[in-house]
Amino acid sequence: SAVISQKPSRDICQRGTSLTIQCQVDSQVTMMFWYRQQPGQSLTLIATANQGSEATYESGFVIDKFPISRPNLTFSTLTVSNMSPEDSSIYLCSVEDWTGGGYGYTFGSGTRLTVV
Amino acid sequence: DAKTTQPNSMESNEEEPVHLPCNHSTISGTDYIHWYRQLPSQGPEYVIHGLTSNVNNRMASLAIAEDRKSSTLILHRATLRDAAVYYCILRDVNDFNKFYFGSGTKLNVKP
Numbered sequence: 001s002a003v004i005s006q007k008p009s010r011d012i013c014q015r016g017t018s019l020t021i022q023c024q025v026d027s028q029v030t031m032m033f034w035y036r037q038q039p040g041q042s043l044t045l046i047a048t049a050n051q052g053s054e055a056t057y058e059s060g061f062v063i064d065k066f067p068i069s070r071p072n073l074t075f076s077t078l079t080v081s082n083m084s085p086e087d088s089s090i091y092l093c094s095v096e097d098w099t100g101g102g103y104g105y106t107f108g109s110g111t112r113l114t115v116v
Numbered sequence: 117d118a119k120t121t122q123p124n125s126m127e128s129n130e131e132e133p134v135h136l137p138c139n140h141s142t143i144s145g146t147d148y149i150h151w152y153r154q155l156p157s158q159g160p161e162y163v164i165h166g167l168t169s170n171v172n173n174r175m176a177s178l179a180i181a182e183d184r185k186s187s188t189l190i191l192h193r194a195t196l197r198d199a200a201v202y203y204c205i206l207r208d209v210n211d212f213n214k215f216y217f218g219s220g221t222k223l224n225v226k227p
Contacts, residue, residue, distance in 0.1 A: 042219050
């Protein structure tokens with residue numbers, strides 16, 4: 001299965017600043033997905049990123065706040081802009097992957113963001 | 117958007133079987149039933165998935181009701197390492213870009 005590397009693994013940021021999270025996959029993938037997991041909560045899909053086109057955002061998420069880049073088939077970034085304490089969450093990237101029994105998803109270990 | 121219902125938490129004894137239920141009464145004919153789990157401080161990992169028939173793999177078994185409105189993830193012998201949040205998710209083969217997590221079941225395994 002695919003191996004995903006996310007950087008940074010954690011960060012503490014000042015409100016009003018921006019953080020860019022990187023997601024590197026060890027194989028070429030068509031779709032990459034970004035999720036947010038707020039403290040004690042489940043995962044919420046932020047957007048889907050396809051190489052060579054604009055990301056598709058879920059309801060409640062906008063490009064100005066969470067700009068996404070997808071320059072090639074193995075890499076994507078998510079920026080959390082103009083951060084506030086409410087943005088403190090774990091951010092995870094994911095790719096569609098062959099699980100052995102069919103197609104599923106592989107997830108990175110996440111970026112734990114704390115905004116102070 | 118999550119179309120599944122799971123108990124918030126369950127508890128099991130080590131080395132005993134665990135049956136984790138999931139209700140998905142509005143499942144459509146093109147929805148696959150996926151199960152993932154999230155260990156502490158990790159991203160979710162794939163456990164098993166199926167469409168209509170029961171499925172087995174090295175991690176678990178998936179029992180799907182005949183009407184497909186519910187399913188059960190079976191861990192045959194729970195270990196302490198199985199303590200995690202287990203998510204039951206429906207994935208539509210016609211819209212595979214949408215993979216929505218519900219609230220999941222937190223499984224506690226007692227030694």
